[in-house]
Amino acid sequence: MSLKHVAAVAGVSPSTASRVLAGVDRNVDPELARRVRLACDELGYRVNAAARALRLQSTGSVALVVPAIANAYFCELVAAYSHRLDAGGRRLVTIDTNETLASETRQLGAMDRVLVDAVLVVPVDHRESAAAINDVMRNHTVVQVDRVAAGAGAPSVRLDNAAGMKLLVEHLREHGRRRIALIDAQERSSSSVERVEAFRALAGPHDSVMQMASFSMSSGTEAASRLLADRGTADAVICTADVVAIGVLTALQHGGLRVPAEVAIASFDGTSLTDVATPGLTSLRSPVDAIVTASLEIIDGGTACDVVVDPALVVRGSTVVGS
Amino acid sequence: MSLKHVAAVAGVSPSTASRVLAGVDRNVDPELARRVRLACDELGYRVNAAARALRLQSTGSVALVVPAIANAYFCELVAAYSHRLDAGGRRLVTIDTNETLASETRQLGAMDRVLVDAVLVVPVDHRESAAAINDVMRNHTVVQVDRVAAGAGAPSVRLDNAAGMKLLVEHLREHGRRRIALIDAQERSSSSVERVEAFRALAGPHDSVMQMASFSMSSGTEAASRLLADRGTADAVICTADVVAIGVLTALQHGGLRVPAEVAIASFDGTSLTDVATPGLTSLRSPVDAIVTASLEIIDGGTACDVVVDPALVVRGSTVVGS
DNA sequence: CTGAAAGCGCTTACAG
DNA sequence: CTGAAAGCGCTTACAG
Known part of the structure; x- marks a missing residue:
């Protein structure tokens, strides 16, 4: 199972066997190389990751x-x-x-x-x-x-989370929204801290922040049910993850709200999820x-x-x- | 950076340093142990993964x-x-x-x-x-x-994909469905092969199979738009992944079809996604x-x-x- | 072109 | 309780 075995079977030194397998050092007798490769196949040899890494650093x-x-x-x-x-x-x-x-x-x-x-x-x-x-x-x-x-x-x-938040808020303001709900999760992450801070700096008296347990679609549906409970509180939603936004979007629609007529929805991330909902999701595309x-x-x-x-x-x- | 350095700084042999760090072999003079740990912190030493793995196999x-x-x-x-x-x-x-x-x-x-x-x-x-x-x-x-x-x-x-497919098909039949569309993806995977085969074995003249590019929500929305294009062809859909089913479900509803009244939807997997849609998704829970x-x-x-x-x-x- | 030798960094019988 | 030594499996100068 080790290179030594392979070398022994091939009738060469471990050095030579190693040269053949590494592919480096083209100067190996073709016949010896053939024997080495044959021995490898026979023995089912594969180089040892730890040894190789230790040697190569x-x-x-x-x-x-x-x-x-x-x-x-x-x-x-x-x-x-x-x-x-x-x-x-x-x-x-x-x-x-x-x-x-x-x-x-x-x-x-x-x-x-x-x-x-x-x-x-x-x-x-x-x-x-x-x-x-x-x-x-x-x-x-x-x-x-x-x-x-x-x-x-x-x-x-x-x-640049602050710049991103500014883009989203300004976009919503331009379209007349005055009661934006920010739906966030994982508030101990630096991105959440930055985003929430940026949002509060831009927020008016009718804007609000809601913290959810996780970045998941089900957090979105849960947030939506709260939003539906006090219908009319928000005329726009910003989610800090588009996976959450998808949940919000579909759940709000099921709750009878028209998007974007009654509620606008936008989010961070901009993954391919933005395509799957109807209507498509306004988002902040991250330059992955x-x-x-x-x-x-x-x-x-x-x-x-x-x-x-x-x-x-x-x-x-x-x-x-x-x- | 190596254990040798640590040992040198602590004034002990590498053997002793190793014993202290491994935590194995409680019989080390507490004072020496203290010096070893101190040296580690000073030098910022961390054991080398490759060397350790090579030794321990x-x-x-x-x-x-x-x-x-x-x-x-x-x-x-x-x-x-x-x-x-x-x-x-x-x-x-x-x-x-x-x-x-x-x-x-x-x-x-x-x-x-x-x-x-x-x-x-x-x-x-x-x-x-x-x-x-x-x-x-x-x-x-x-x-x-x-x-x-x-x-x-x-x-x-x-x-047991065949048994699973049987459960789904029989469930749909019991509820009067006679035109089931199976929506699959990755047809070269063994699970797809098994599921499609099981479906065909159970299928009647009005059932059909549709192959999509990938297991994703967007495959679901795409499949739904085909389904909507020839409205009435299917009265039930089985998806081989629930992530696809979520896409199908929301897109069909947006297209004006009532679920389950006009189309029933069921899927394999049964992940937590089954909760996020309205109505909830009938699925085959895999015993993860x-x-x-x-x-x-x-x-x-x-x-x-x-x-x-x-x-x-x-x-x-x-x-x-x-x- | 090929092989003997050293060494990557660690752990653990072994001897003391 | 502690240290010198061997060895995990590999690669690559080095000498031939």
């Missing part, structure tokens, strides 16, 4: 530590990183921390059992996540993505490709900077009739 | 290779495995193969760069995936989950916990058997008024 893998892949936005991030790394002969391993600090701490603490060159992390908590992140940094290149933890020494790539590019550049280039990317407002029928 | 990690985490069912699987392993001091690393054989082959081929003890794989293709799976088996304990590939030598844990338990038992026990689990029909308002 590198792996081709990157970890992405996300709070919850059930959130469509993180799904999109996973897909984008996975695709990009795959194209470059590397791979992504995703680790879910279930939006809990305890699990995040455990998972980051155990990164020394996972073979990766770098760690991309979406911190669960805007304060408490710092310790675990600083810990992983001892061993790994780390980049904070989408969210940050105060006191964490890792570079970051994130959205730019985020992926910037964070991988930090990892590969070793430059430790903080990058802020701009969202773009995409107007659809959920806020403006016929869009 | 084991890691505490398990890989789950899924076709697409955008499918809510796989999200649920990820969450369940992750939670269970986390509780046992192990961890899950998830790898997405994007429902393509090429990516799956690359990812499985590169499992020798990822540090895991075992690989749980949901094969993309019911035939072509076998080669890559047999390859990984050289190095790893492998279990096929949810789908299988013909010719793959790995044990498997899966749903049983799947997780069975597959981890195979991994841990080393027993190589094929396990088939039974789905349970959960009736909601999408097929029977008021359920």
Whole structure:
């Protein structure tokens, strides 16, 4: 099962066997190479990951530590990183921390059992996540993505949440909305903190904030039932995740409210979910490709900077009739 | 950065330093232990994953290779495995193969760069995936989950798809449906093959099958628009994924069809998505916990058997008024 | 072109 | 209780 066995069967030294398998060093007698490959097939040999990584001091893998892949936005991030790394002969391993600090701490603490060159992390908590992140940094290149933890020494790539919120609120104001309900979740995440703060700064006396348990469609339906309970309180809704917005949209419609006539709905993220509802969902498209590019550049280039990317407002029928 | 440095700073041998850090072997002079821990903190030392794994011949990690985490069912699987392993001091690393054989082959081929003890794989293709799976088996304990590939030598844990389809069809028939449209995707997956085959065996002259591109809500909305185009063709829909069913349900309602009065909708999976729509979605609840338990038992026990689990029909308002 | 040797960083019998 | 030594499986200068 080891290279030594293969070499023995092929009648060569481990050095030669290694050269053949690595594909490096073209200068190997074709006949010997053939024997090595034959021996591999016979023995069902596969190189040992740990030994190889120990020797090379590198792996081709990157970890992405996300709070919850059930959130469509993180799904999109996973897909984008996975695709990009795959194209470059590397791979992504995703680790879910279930939006809990305890699990995040455990998972980051155990990164020394996972073979990766770098760690991309979406911190669960805007304060408490710092310790675990600083810990992983001892061993790994780390980049904070989408969210940050105060006191964490890792570079970051994130959205300009304040600018995004401003785009959404101004868009709704332009269309006459004066009673906007912000529906948020995971209030301990830095993005929530930033968004809620930006919203309050722009809010008028009739605007309000509602906190839900999680970024999920069911949070959306639950928020909608509260909204329906005091019908008329809100003439617009902003969700901090489009997966929530989809739930809100369909549930409000079922409750008999006309969208956007009676209630306008808009959200952050702008994943492909914005297409599935009727009407389409006005959202803030996150430049996922730019985020992926910037964070991988930090990892590969070793430059430790903080990058802020701009969202773009995409107007659809959920806020403006016929869009 | 290595244990040798730590030992040097603490004024002990690497052996002693290792004993202190591993926590094993309580018989270490408390004073030496203190010095070792101090040195660790000072130097920011963290154990090297590759070296440790090479020495111990084991890691505490398990890989789950899924076709697409955008499918809510796989999200649920990820969450369940992750939670269970986390509780046992192990961890899950998830790898997405994007429902393509090429990516799956690359990812499985590169499992020798990822540090895991075992690989749980949901094969993309019911035939072509076998080669890559047999390859990984050289190095790893492998279990096929949810789908299988013909010719793959790995044990498997899966749903009784034929029984599930029978439950759904009979339920719809009992409620008078005679024109059932089966909406499927990923027809090269073993689960699709089994489900479509079971459906055809039960199908009458007015039942039909529609194949979509992917398991996503947008596939559902697209399928719905086709259904609406020839209104009256179907009086019931079975989706092979509930994420698709949610798309179908909301889009059909927007198209003016009453559910379940004019069209009944039911699906496989039974994830938490079944709650978010109105009416609730009748579905075949997959026993995710049983799947997780069975597959981890195979991994841990080393027993190589094929396990088939039974789905349970959960009736909601999408097929029977008021359920 | 090929092989013997060193070494990646760790852990654990083994001897003291 | 502690340390010197061996070895996990691989790769790559180095010498030939």
